[in-house]
Amino acid sequence: xxxHYCSTQLIDGDGAFNVAGIENFIKMVxxxxxxxxxxxxxxxxxxxxxxxxxxxxxxxxxxxxxDAFRGxxxxxxxxxxxxxxxxxxxxxxxxxxxxxxxxxGEDDTxxxxxxxxxxxxVSDIVLINMWCHDIGREQAANKPxxxxxxxxxxxxxxxxxxxxxxxxxxxxxxxLESLEPIxxxxxxxxxxxxxxxxxxxxxxxxEFFNVQVxxxxxxxxxxxxxxxxxASLRQKFYHSIAPGGLAGDRRGVIPASGFxxxxxxxxxxxxxxxxxxxxxxxxxxxxxxxxxxxxxxLAFINADEEWLQLEEAVQHDLVPGFGKKxxxxxxxxxxxxxxxxIYFDESVRTSKRQELETKLLQLVNPAYQxxxxxxxxxxxxxxxxxxxxxxxxxGFAVAVHDCTQSFMLKFDxxxxxxxxxQARWDPSKVREKLRRxxxxxxxxxxxxxxxxxxxxxxxxxNRALSEPVEALLDAAxxxxxxxxxxxxxxxxxxxxxxxxSALLAFDLDQATVDKMILQLEEYAKSVVESKAKEEAxxxxxxxxxxxxxxxxxxxxxxxxxxxxxxxxxxxxxTARSASLKLMSVLTVxxxxxxxxxxxxxxSLSLMDASDSGGxxxxxxxxxxxxxxxxxxxxxxxxxxxxxxxxxxxxxxxSETEYTVTQAISAxxxxxxxxxxxxxxxxxxxxxxxxxxxxAILILGFNEFMTLxxxxxxxxxxxxxxLVGKALWVQLDISGVFSxxxxxxxxxxxxxxxxxxxxxxxxxxxEGQRPAAPERNRNQELETKSFRNGMRSNSSSDASSNITSSxxxxxxxxxxxx
Numbered sequence: 001x002x003x004h005y006c007s008t009q010l011i012d013g014d015g016a017f018n019v020a021g022i023e024n025f026i027k028m029v030x031x032x033x034x035x036x037x038x039x040x041x042x043x044x045x046x047x048x049x050x051x052x053x054x055x056x057x058x059x060x061x062x063x064x065x066x067d068a069f070r071g072x073x074x075x076x077x078x079x080x081x082x083x084x085x086x087x088x089x090x091x092x093x094x095x096x097x098x099x100x101x102x103x104x105g106e107d108d109t110x111x112x113x114x115x116x117x118x119x120x121x122v123s124d125i126v127l128i129n130m131w132c133h134d135i136g137r138e139q140a141a142n143k144p145x146x147x148x149x150x151x152x153x154x155x156x157x158x159x160x161x162x163x164x165x166x167x168x169x170x171x172x173x174x175x176l177e178s179l180e181p182i183x184x185x186x187x188x189x190x191x192x193x194x195x196x197x198x199x200x201x202x203x204x205x206x207e208f209f210n211v212q213v214x215x216x217x218x219x220x221x222x223x224x225x226x227x228x229x230x231a232s233l234r235q236k237f238y239h240s241i242a243p244g245g246l247a248g249d250r251r252g253v254i255p256a257s258g259f260x261x262x263x264x265x266x267x268x269x270x271x272x273x274x275x276x277x278x279x280x281x282x283x284x285x286x287x288x289x290x291x292x293x294x295x296x297x298l299a300f301i302n303a304d305e306e307w308l309q310l311e312e313a314v315q316h317d318l319v320p321g322f323g324k325k326x327x328x329x330x331x332x333x334x335x336x337x338x339x340x341x342i343y344f345d346e347s348v349r350t351s352k353r354q355e356l357e358t359k360l361l362q363l364v365n366p367a368y369q370x371x372x373x374x375x376x377x378x379x380x381x382x383x384x385x386x387x388x389x390x391x392x393x394x395g396f397a398v399a400v401h402d403c404t405q406s407f408m409l410k411f412d413x414x415x416x417x418x419x420x421x422q423a424r425w426d427p428s429k430v431r432e433k434l435r436r437x438x439x440x441x442x443x444x445x446x447x448x449x450x451x452x453x454x455x456x457x458x459x460x461x462n463r464a465l466s467e468p469v470e471a472l473l474d475a476a477x478x479x480x481x482x483x484x485x486x487x488x489x490x491x492x493x494x495x496x497x498x499x500x501s502a503l504l505a506f507d508l509d510q511a512t513v514d515k516m517i518l519q520l521e522e523y524a525k526s527v528v529e530s531k532a533k534e535e536a537x538x539x540x541x542x543x544x545x546x547x548x549x550x551x552x553x554x555x556x557x558x559x560x561x562x563x564x565x566x567x568x569x570x571x572x573x574t575a576r577s578a579s580l581k582l583m584s585v586l587t588v589x590x591x592x593x594x595x596x597x598x599x600x601x602x603s604l605s606l607m608d609a610s611d612s613g614g615x616x617x618x619x620x621x622x623x624x625x626x627x628x629x630x631x632x633x634x635x636x637x638x639x640x641x642x643x644x645x646x647x648x649x650x651x652x653x654s655e656t657e658y659t660v661t662q663a664i665s666a667x668x669x670x671x672x673x674x675x676x677x678x679x680x681x682x683x684x685x686x687x688x689x690x691x692x693x694x695a696i697l698i699l700g701f702n703e704f705m706t707l708x709x710x711x712x713x714x715x716x717x718x719x720x721x722l723v724g725k726a727l728w729v730q731l732d733i734s735g736v737f738s739x740x741x742x743x744x745x746x747x748x749x750x751x752x753x754x755x756x757x758x759x760x761x762x763x764x765x766e767g768q769r770p771a772a773p774e775r776n777r778n779q780e781l782e783t784k785s786f787r788n789g790m791r792s793n794s795s796s797d798a799s800s801n802i803t804s805s806x807x808x809x810x811x812x813x814x815x816x817x
Contacts, residue, residue: 006082007063010263011118013077013097015111017267022081022260029083029090034256037089039240039247042119045129047098050169052076053219054129055093057230059237060085063095079115087237090256094119114270121266124247125163125240132171132215135179135186146187150194150208161249163210171215180213187211210246290341290352297337298359304329307364314367318374320417326367327421330360334422361423368418372430375414380437383407387445396449397507400442408435446506454516457499458523464491465527473535474542476585484528485591492524529589536586536639543579543652550575551659562666562743572660573607579652580607583645588630589637598630601642606649665750666743723759730755 008025011017026032041059043051052063052075061082066075076097084091096119099112119126166183168176191205205211214233217225240247301307307329313319337356341349383403390399411434415427468487472480496517503513535542551571554560562568584599601624625642629635640648727733731751737744 007061007080007095008082009078010081010094011079011115011267013111015078015114015271017264019260019264022263025081026256026260029092031090031092031256031259034090036250036256037241038256038259039089039091039125039237040094040123041084041091041125041127041237042094042096042123043127043129044096044116044119045098045127046131046134048075049098049129049131050219051098051127051129052095054127054167054169054216054230055082055095057227058234059087059091059093061093061095079118084237087234088239089241091237091240094123114267117270118263118267120162121270122263123162124249125165125237128164128166130166130168132168132174132179135168135183147190147194150191161208161210161251163212163246165246166211166213168213168215170218176213176215179215183213184211210249212246287348287352290349291355293337293340294352294356294359297333297356298363300336301329301333301360301363311367314370314374318378319371322371323417323419323421326364330364330420330422333360357422364420365423365425368420368423368425369430371418372415372427375411375418376430376434376437379407379411379414379434380441382410383438384441387442391445391449395505396446397505404438404442407438450503450506450516453499453502454520457495457520461491461495461520461524462527464495465524466531469528469531470535473532473586476542476582480585481590482593485593488524488528488591492521495524496520525591528591532586532589533639539583539586539640540648540652540655542582542586543648544655546582547575547579547652547656548659550578551656551663560663562663562670564667564671566663566667568660568663568667576653576656577603577607580649583640583648587638587640587645588633589639594632596630596633598633601625601630602645602649605646662743662747665746669743669746726759727752727755730759 008021009018010022031038043055045051048066050066052065055061055063056065059082061084063080063082064075076095078097080095082093082095084093096115097111099116164187168179168183171179188205196203214229216229216233219226236246239245241250242248306325310319310322310325310329314322319325334353334357337353341352386407387399387403390403393399408431411431415431418427419425465488469484472483472487499520500513500517503516508516552560560566580602581599584602587598587602588596590596605623605625624631625646627642630638630642731748733744733748
């Protein structure tokens with residue numbers, strides 16, 4: 001806002017006239033240059049009736065307004081002066097202190113009368129602010145005040161016509177036309193009853209006052225309507241000094257340059273009038289002097305070195321004996337005040353002492369709050385340390401209860417040490433905050449301890465279940481899943497027993513305990529299911545291992561020697577049935593003790609179908625493996641789908657077929673050359689006889705000397721060595737001769753040529769391909785021997801690949817080469 005329109009206090013609440021203030025105001029608004037072209041408007045009415053608010057909206061001033069959220073109290077003290085914004089001619093507004101205020105009391109109405117009389121004396125227009133519901137009341141409508149003002153004004157000054165503009169606030173449904181006659185009638189009665197000088201006995205009211213009435217809506221409830229009505233009222237103040245205007249009577253107007261002096265003299269005359277019931281001299285002196293002494297004591301404590309040091313220290317850390325030290329400082333200040341005001345009026349000095357004490361407590365309260373903050377922080381830190389140690393010695397709930405009770409008591413003692421005698425401040429809010437901080441820390445520690453406890457028992461379950469479940473699944477049989485269920489139930493029961501006992505120390509509610517136990521049970525099941533999925537991912541390896549074990553070893557676990565008396569077909573069927581049994585065990589998770597028909601379906605579709613050869617069309621249509629799910633088995637429990645089972649079985653048959661053909665070939669040879677076989681059994685040695693070794697050493701001396709004379713032979717021998725090493729690895733010679741020399745020779749005779757051709761082909765391909773990084777491929781070259789006679793040899797690659805699918809495991813096979 002423009003500084004020209006800023007308000008200035010003309011007369012303070014004690015009645016002191018601000019000479020310097022009005023002189024500065026007149027210079028700022030350039031009032032002296034206006035001559036007679038100015039008007040003075042004042043407003044009076046009950047306290048907190050919205051006078052300042054009305055002036056600010058009506059004239060664009062910046063008088064201080066009451067804050068409704070802080071309660072109804074005195075806002076304007078004394079008389080304030082401001083210039084209206086954008087109104088011609090220059091209009092000066094005076095905001096008077098409200099009447100009937102509790103701050104001055106019921107009996108102290110002198111200033112109200114003086115300020116009202118001053119306003120009527122210097123103003124051209126006087127706004128009387130009143131509530132609509134107060135019309136017709138004796139006190140609320142300012143009738144006694146107006147009566148006194150009319151009488152004294154006529155006695156002190158030459159009367160001139162002043163406009164009295166009654167502003168009815170918060171108008172109701174009652175029309176203004178009905179309210180205005182009542183109000184005018186009350187004003188006329190006041191005028192008629194006022195004692196008048198003989199010269200004015202018959203003078204009508206209209207000779208002295210121009211009475212007008214306006215009504216405004218509620219500012220709080222109908223703000224927009226209020227602003228519109230105020231804007232309309234504002235129009236009346238434009239050109240107010242013109243004939244017929246609100247300030248049209250210009251008789252006796254003081255030139256603007258003499259306004260300041262005139263106002264001072266008028267106020268002086270009013271203040272010296274003994275008839276206006278001024279305050280008693282004793283009370284007045286006591287009021288002024290006690291307030292001065294109180295201000296001196298407040299200034300003294302602000303500069304007191306002891307207080308400043310205490311205030312500085314408490315900002316950083318705890319101060320031992322804080323309450324006693326601060327109480328002593330305040331007591332010294334208040335005692336000094338009591339000594340100096342002992343001879344003044346008791347009621348006044350007591351009132352001023354209370355004001356001083358309130359100000360002192362407001363001054364030291366931040367230091368007190370800082371002290372409580374330090375006490376709370378230290379108590380919380382000590383609680384954390386003590387709780388961590390107590391948990392190691394005793395149960396969690398007991399430790400929390402004992403530590404909480406102990407340290408809350410410690411905090412209470414700290415608050416007692418920080419309290420001051422002059423105040424009854426309640427530290428309950430800080431105490432509640434400490435309790436909340438303790439609860440938060442306890443909750444975090446409880447969560448951490450429960451997490452550690454849960455992890456401990458989960459690890460115990462994992463160790464107790466993983467390896468036994470893996471062993472049971474590897475030795476798959478009809479009792480595998482019942483044994484797993486029994487193991488799971490036993491270990492889970494053991495873990496839950498210990499877990500429940502450990503939870504008792506935390507004093508948890510039963511719902512939380514049940515939830516944590518259920519989570520532990522679910523974890524145990526997840527361990528079993530995870531291990532089952534892991535083993536199902538290696539099912540093909542397990543099937544081949546089981547087949548190889550049963551096919552290559554007899555009932556006494558001794559390696560078989562194919563003499564021609566063995567029933568290879570029966571042995572093959574038995575080994576494959578065992579492998580099929582293993583696959584059926586790893587097909588689904590059976591933790592719910594429900595019977596299924598998976599084993600029968602696998603046997604019917606795989607074993608029986610392979611035995612019967614070409615199945616009928618109707619059987620193929622009803623194939624139970626032609627599906628992606630098992631009957632009555634949920635997807636979440638499925639490890640290997642029916643379709644995957646068929647694919648795995650085909651892959652299994654392909655990779656075990658060579659073993660069977662080798663056994664058949666060995667058996668056929670043993671039947672053809674039985675004598676040679678018997679001799680080979682007696683001489684089952686891979687080394688030549690000793691005499692042959694000696695002959696080789698002696699006869700090979702010349703060749704050794706030749707190598708020394710011609711190093712080119714070494715290169716040739718090195719190449720031959722590499723080729724031989726490759727053949728040794730590809731043909732697995734050590735493994736072939738493990739069953740005897742004769743079967744080994746027969747196997748080598750059938751595999752040697754294809755292996756050599758394959759190596760040469762790969763070397764040729766590598767020579768033609770440009771140098772570039774390639775993926776390594778592991779290939780196993782195998783050859784098939786004669787089945788039921790002479791058959792052509794072929795090589796096969798039977799590596800398997802396992803990937804995850806919707807059911808958990810997916811199996812695929814690389815193409816055969």
